Structures are given as C-alpha cells and as structure tokens.
Amino acid sequence: MPRRRKGRKRVDIVKMENESNLQVTFSKHRAGLFKKASELCTLCGAEIAIVVFSPGKANKVYSFSHPSVELLVDRFLGRDLPPPNNEGRHNHLLMNH
Amino acid sequence: MPRRRKGRKRVDIVKMENESNLQVTFSKHRAGLFKKASELCTLCGAEIAIVVFSPGKANKVYSFSHPSVELLVDRFLGRDLPPPNNEGRHNHLLMNH
C-alpha cells in the first residue's frame, strides 16, 4: 500500500529486448494507435485501413478499418475501377518505413 | 506580437464541420498516426500496414508500412501461402470501425 507511485518514464524508441514487457507494451501501443486512427476518421472524415501483426511467436493479426481493409487497399493498389472522384489517385505519396 | 499564447484546447471527437482547419488537422493527425505506427514497429518488432485517404475533394492517399502494404494485407486476407509460423492466422481479431 505504498503511496509513492513512480509515474511514467521516458523510453527510447529502440527494439525492446524480448522482455515480458514487450507483449503488454505492444498491446498498449496498438490500442493507442487504433484510438488515434478512430479519431482521425471521426474528426476529419478520413478513410483508414490498418493491419498489424503482433511480434514474436504469437503473431496474431489485428485490424482497424473504415470502411474496410479490402476496399481501401484495393483502391490503394489500383485494383479498383475508376472512382467517381478520379483525381489525385495516381500520385501515391508513399511513406514506407 | 502579444506574448500571451492561448495553448492547446480540448476538442471533442466529432466530425469537424468543413472548416479551413480540417485539412491542417488532418495533416497533423496523420503525421502523429504514422509516428505512432513507426514507434510500434521499432519498439516491439510489429509489422504494420496503414492506408489513409484524405477527406474532401483532395482525396489523396497516404501509406505507411513495414514491410509492405501488399504483403501484409495479402497475408491478412489469407491470400498467402501458409507461412512458416502458421498459428494464429485464422482467428483474425477484427476491430473494424
């Protein structure tokens, strides 16, 4: 029952060495990422698809999308028919990691 | 040149009515989202693909991915060959908006 809480600590953005913390850190960050995505959809009316594979042995897959991953990615990859608004579709601004 | 800055203000997560602010808000939030995704990749070794279509007339597309949108989404949609680690691949945990 100690009252002294430690509070948040700064963390460098480098690969965590497989600690037991990694899974909980992954879950918390994933939740935060999906929340941000949801806010961007609601606030601005953006359309977003996210697919995440968890690290390590579990290797589970999680997704967030509005409207759907398949629709948005097919549109992104140019597999779709020309949409009503056909502008700006051929200058994909890639920001790959 | 007034010194008194106003600082951040709380904002409700509801659809912004097409203000001139919407585009700048979208850009800032998108940058934040991609930064979070990058951190999740680096920190936890997760694999992430994001596709975002901007709202309104511009309707530009932006993406972040590691390793690639196509690879991850094909895996997500079950279009891939069975991966070395074949566990957890058929219980997709959907969290669609």
Next chain:
DNA sequence: GATCCTATTATTAGCTA
C-alpha cells in the same frame, strides 16, 4: 493478464511567422 492509478512524458490546438 486485463485493468486501474498517477507522475511524467508526449502530443497537439490555436496562434504566429
């Protein structure tokens, strides 16, 4: 092991340039 707590850091809304 998912959720709560909270001190602390991280992000950002509105402004300015």
Next chain:
DNA sequence: TTAGCTAATAATAGGAT
C-alpha cells in the same frame, strides 16, 4: 501554403490491483 511555438490536454511506463 508550410513550419515553429507553447500552454494545455492526452497518452502512457511502471506499478498496483
């Protein structure tokens, strides 16, 4: 436009439950 500033809010690391 795009970028920088900073007060203020939002997110979260480590611990507790």
